[in-house]
Amino acid sequence: MPVKALLCPKTEKEIPFQEAPMHFERMGIMQAETVQAMIDNENQHRRMGTSLSPSIMDPSTNCRREIAIKKFLDYLLNPLDMWEANEGTIWHASSRAAGAKVPGWDREILIPDPDVASHVENPAFKWDERGVAHLEIFPGILCNGMIDGLSDDHRIIKDLKTKRYPYLRSGKDATPREYGISEDWVTQLNVYRRMVEIVYFGGEEGNVEELRLWRQYRGSRRKDLTHKCFGRTVDADGVEHDESVPILTNEELEFRIREHCNTTTAWLNRCLVAKANAERTGEDPVPHIIKVIEEIPMDGLPMFRGQKCHQWCSVNKICYSMANLATF
Ligand code: SF4
Numbered sequence: 001m002p003v004k005a006l007l008c009p010k011t012e013k014e015i016p017f018q019e020a021p022m023h024f025e026r027m028g029i030m031q032a033e034t035v036q037a038m039i040d041n042e043n044q045h046r047r048m049g050t051s052l053s054p055s056i057m058d059p060s061t062n063c064r065r066e067i068a069i070k071k072f073l074d075y076l077l078n079p080l081d082m083w084e085a086n087e088g089t090i091w092h093a094s095s096r097a098a099g100a101k102v103p104g105w106d107r108e109i110l111i112p113d114p115d116v117a118s119h120v121e122n123p124a125f126k127w128d129e130r131g132v133a134h135l136e137i138f139p140g141i142l143c144n145g146m147i148d149g150l151s152d153d154h155r156i157i158k159d160l161k162t163k164r165y166p167y168l169r170s171g172k173d174a175t176p177r178e179y180g181i182s183e184d185w186v187t188q189l190n191v192y193r194r195m196v197e198i199v200y201f202g203g204e205e206g207n208v209e210e211l212r213l214w215r216q217y218r219g220s221r222r223k224d225l226t227h228k229c230f231g232r233t234v235d236a237d238g239v240e241h242d243e244s245v246p247i248l249t250n251e252e253l254e255f256r257i258r259e260h261c262n263t264t265t266a267w268l269n270r271c272l273v274a275k276a277n278a279e280r281t282g283e284d285p286v287p288h289i290i291k292v293i294e295e296i297p298m299d300g301l302p303m304f305r306g307q308k309c310h311q312w313c314s315v316n317k318i319c320y321s322m323a324n325l326a327t328f
Pocket residue numbers: 063064065066067069297298299300301308309310313314315316317319320
């Protein structure tokens with residue numbers, strides 16, 4: 001499941017993944033390589049099973065209904081609609097792939113990595129029923145994820161976020177609006193921190209010393225503002241500055257994510273049961289899964305000042321038609 005094929009905006013036909021890159025290239029809609037990158041990205045999410053990735057653990061930006069739809073219902077995506085969400089991912093991947101590994105740093109570290117014996121031997125390591133590996137970061141909260149950068153001593157975690165260039169005020173005071181560190185980024189980086197401490201420090205708190213976040217603006221002509229480090233830096237006079245992402249205690253982190261993760265996991269498990277029951281009796285599981293999803297609150301409605309549903313949700317048409325609301 002989730003994305004089963006792409007939707008061509010010109011022919012309005014369903015295009016299977018294998019044919020999609022060349023179809024969109026031939027139709028002059030989108031470069032084949034870009035389409036392929038988006039398909040690969042979607043497939044990555046598909047492997048996640050019922051566990052939650054660190055980026056969807058913060059309740060302030062993540063809609064439980066969206067998570068369930070993406071994991072349990074087949075849907076078609078128009079790559080032009082997907083582009084907004086994928087632009088940052090692709091920028092991110094290409095900048096990482098462009099250079100050799102930097103000494104002292106590892107990049108793209110999968111946690112837990114089923115090919116690393118010490119991860120597998122860790123009591124927090126769990127396999128799910130589909131054979132996907134997870135780390136139990138708090139009792140009953142399973143996750144897996146990819147960390148952008150980790151220092152060799154495992155004490156500094158690095159993450160990259162890209163943003164569209166923000167609003168510029170007109171006139172002489174053409175100062176870009178700055179994005180500070182958002183709370184969902186704090187949550188995400190602290191989940192990474194917890195994962196690293198479980199895997200490399202036996203779960204002992206206080207071993208990761210810095211959560212460093214690089215914010216890059218896409219499309220900015222202000223080269224002095226494009227790259228911003230929220231970390232520990234030194235200025236030209238040798239004075240040290242610390243703008244790093246706050247490190248939460250385990251208790252604070254668990255308090256932030258516990259309810260959202262518990263209820264999301266409970267809804268996902270209900271979807272799994274509905275699917276399994278229907279399959280056992282030879283019925284089509286989709287109506288049974290939809291029945292469960294219809295009960296999941298529409299968390300996205302008030303998010304981002306009401307913009308989340310129509311700007312940032314790729315399953316909004318499915319969700320709105322379930323709720324008998326006018327679609328976008
Ligand atoms: S349309 Fe809004 S409420 Fe519905 S799944 Fe998407 S984010 Fe959630």
